[in-house]
Amino acid sequence: MNCIFCKITNGEIPTNFHYEGERVIAFADLNPQAPTHLLLVPKSHYENAAELAKGDPNALVEIFSAAEQLAREFNLEGYRTVFNTGAAAGQSVFHAHLHLLGGRAFSWPPG
Ligand code: 5GP
Ligand code: ZN
Numbered sequence: 762m763n764c765i766f767c768k769i770t771n772g773e774i775p776t777n778f779h780y781e782g783e784r785v786i787a788f789a790d791l792n793p794q795a796p797t798h799l800l801l802v803p804k805s806h807y808e809n810a811a812e813l814a815k816g817d818p819n820a821l822v823e824i825f826s827a828a829e830q831l832a833r834e835f836n837l838e839g840y841r842t843v844f845n846t847g848a849a850a851g852q853s854v855f856h857a858h859l860h861l862l863g864g865r866a867f868s869w870p871p872g
Contacts, residue, residue, distance in 0.1 A: 785801055796864030801824045803817060805820065828840070843871075
């Protein structure tokens with residue numbers, strides 16, 4: 762399978778990890794949409810968050826505890842977490858990942 766996030770998580774593409782735990786890594790988004798924009802990615806490949814919840818629920822728990830830890834480390838006052846699911850919702854990489862965005866004000870509803 763030619764999955765860019767598998768290549769990042771397994772070290773085939775060298776990347777600076779801001780977090781590495783048993784099941785999850787985090788690294789900066791290539792095309793940041795906020796001053797802090799990290800991607801929290803399970804080491805195992807699941808297409809989206811729902812599949813991850815079914816296949817490796819502990820990774821989902823670790824993703825959200827890592828998000829809280831990273832938000833503290835990056836001094837984020839508040840932050841937004843987003844799982845895009847399906848191309849219609851803006852998903853472009855089909856290996857589950859949580860966007861962690863912070864460092865600016867966010868509007869609601871999202872675009
Ligand atoms: P999605 O659109 O699937 O919700 O999010 C995919 C995200 O991955 C995008 O924000 C995009 O900028 C980021 N991205 C795509 N390819 C790479 C890459 O090779 N390295 C990094 N660091 N981010 C990537
Ligand atoms: Zn993958």
